[in-house]
Amino acid sequence: MVATNASGMRAVKYGATRDYVLGLEVVLADGSVIHVGTNTIKNSSGYQLERLFVGSEGTLGIITEVTLKVAPKPKRSAMVLAAFDRLEDAGKCVSNLISVPLIPSATELMDDICIRAVNKAVKAGLPDVEAICMIEVDGEPDMVAKELKVVEEVARRSGASSVQVSDDSKQMAKWTSARKSVMSALSRLGDELVSVSLADDMAVPISKIPEAVVAFHRIAEENNVIVGTYGHAADGNLHTKMLLDPCSEDSWTRGERAVGQIFDAVISLGGTVTGEHGVGMSKAPYMMRERPDAWRTMLAIKKALDPQDILNPGKLMQWEGGIIRDLRYPCRDLCPR
Template sequence: MIDGAVAEEIKGVVGEDNIISSHAGLYTYGFDASIHHSMPDIVARVHNVEEVSKIVRLAYEHSIPVIARGSGTALSGQSVPIEGGIVLDMTPMKRIKEIRVEDLYCTVEPGIIYGKLNEELAKKNFFFPPSPGSGDVCTVGGMVATNASGMRAIKYGATRDYVLGMEVVMPDGSIAHFGTRTIKNSSGYQLEKLMVGSEGTLGIITEITFRIIPLPEHRAISIASFDSLEKAGQGISNIIASGLLPSALEIMDSVCITAVNKSMGIGLPECEALILAEVDGEEEVIKRDIKLIADICKESGAGNIEFTYDKDRMADLWRGRKGVLPSLSRYGEDMVSVSLADDMSVPISKIPVAIKKFQEIAKKNGILIGTYGHAGDGNLHTKVLINPTAEGSWRHAENAVDEIYRVVISLGGTVSGEHGIGISKAPWMQIERKDSLAVMKEIKKAIDPKNIMNPGKMMQWHGSIISYLRYPENERNESS
């Protein structure tokens, strides 16, 4: 619990209207989009770097945990304050400070919504490409904190690739500036890159300078249906090996296809698996490339193949793809989608074998797993469907997750391609990165000696991930 006098001081910094201390208010800030929940002691809605700095200084003096939060769309518990403390709601910091297309950068506050930033950039025919599935609601600060990316990472990379510089409030409340506003920079440690993916454990990001690039003139999409996931996986590998560079190359299994059609009525072809490929660029190039992709899919065993250049249809298809995750909750009458083992990445050529293994694991553990993802860059999403209140369901799910991650690691992959670690993936990151864990801990200790920045996450997490569950009823302590 936070001392009443400290709470008063925080109130003095942001004003009473920007403090959330009611029972209901605090409870709602204990969630993100993960399976976890834990309540903060106080929430402060911050509007500028000075406020952040003052509050962090107070937290430092009194050794109180500080957790930065954007839209709360993190999938692994990054925004859940498991040790209580102060949650900083960064969403009021949403100004676009500068868009300089002539210098290829924009400078923004962390609370701006990704989609809104791109709406503004589009007016100048530019964009910030990482395109996470949650892009219409997530903040760019959260994207930096988790190194988020999405379906266009295959061609355009992840958030990290666009971060040029940033302003950060350090754990003692001091304000630091990392990186530059230049496209190139070889000037010392790339501390701005260190902050990317640090999940709020090293400091609070209060301003970011992103590289921006011109919007492609045209796009086209092809959808190829397959009668097996393995064939679709092979199709992905064949497209990559051909030297083509699509702007997106997605895979979806039958569980996901059915869920999307049922929930969103998009009209995806019903089949065992499909590949959704997008190309962008000049008109002639996209026409040539989309045809080549279709040919490769056919040679890889595809049945029906559909092309489209129609903007509305393409928007619909992307809406369907982005809606896979939440749509999976509508797959069955007695099961829902829970965010576990959700974004592993494997070397691209290992996708067919990874998918096959995941299905075997699901069968063995008596659970249903939907597989989809940005297969073109090796990033897969598996979604575990369970009845959260049924006896044994969390135990089965945790067993399956453990087996999945061990397969991923054995294939030379990583437990998180784009969502980050938080709580839900921490035990397996610790296995995957066992050789660098000691360095990570040293960095954390050096920068945050009082361990107040989002404590307990990533390398600091111990024990079962089936903890701090948000779901009602009986099994919250089953595995802990």
């Protein structure tokens, strides 16, 4: 988690792994052991190397010890499930939420393809609409009650066709479980199709969420591929899964073209190709597009710390392959050759 700066649905309020790392012990490429960061909340003592190692994906050193700060557990939480007849309105709801004085602990957006998939696979009973937002607030009980009212008002003002509110733990667990089953449910949506993670972890500025979700759907339509969009929208993080015919070269070609267009759209909106999963190989070509000036500095840091290129070589800005040509997708192995 530290090496990828991982995070999840509550990052909007609680941040990503990097926000909790105070210090690290790291083994460098030459075998020396260094300690970076401090045990203090504040630290202006030179370069913040702990922040550099978080998210470096094993390319700069091996992390052997982590000092974390912790946050108190909230006393109460509650959720709003808002249904929208237009995907764009769900996106607007997310961006409207940032203009009111509260920070939701989670805001999960799901489009119609994801809704259909979970309703079919796990009988989730979600509203049959173009998009939903599940918005969670947490904290002190009286604050939660006040914030719920604000969220409900924002959802209605953004065009929600129905709004359900719950602080019942069973109901909330049911909604959360429906959201968490999106990935596996998408794999079961189309008989001949498999769900693949190609452009799966973009993040855009929150105000650009409506444009981004509409762009993804347009790109899917233009390339004749099915794309399900969901994600931790209030921190701008949008996941997509593409449904492809694993045995059709044409399907993979259209998928790859759509991936490039999705990433280009994200970059043009001021976003990033990966919000929480990391770059590895599959997002390397697109990270170079996203960071045309910064990747050389990243490479210089890599060369300074690992001159013989022994730490996770060939990743990030060092990978130059093609995502379909050079990466293995196990679902293709079963196809007749």
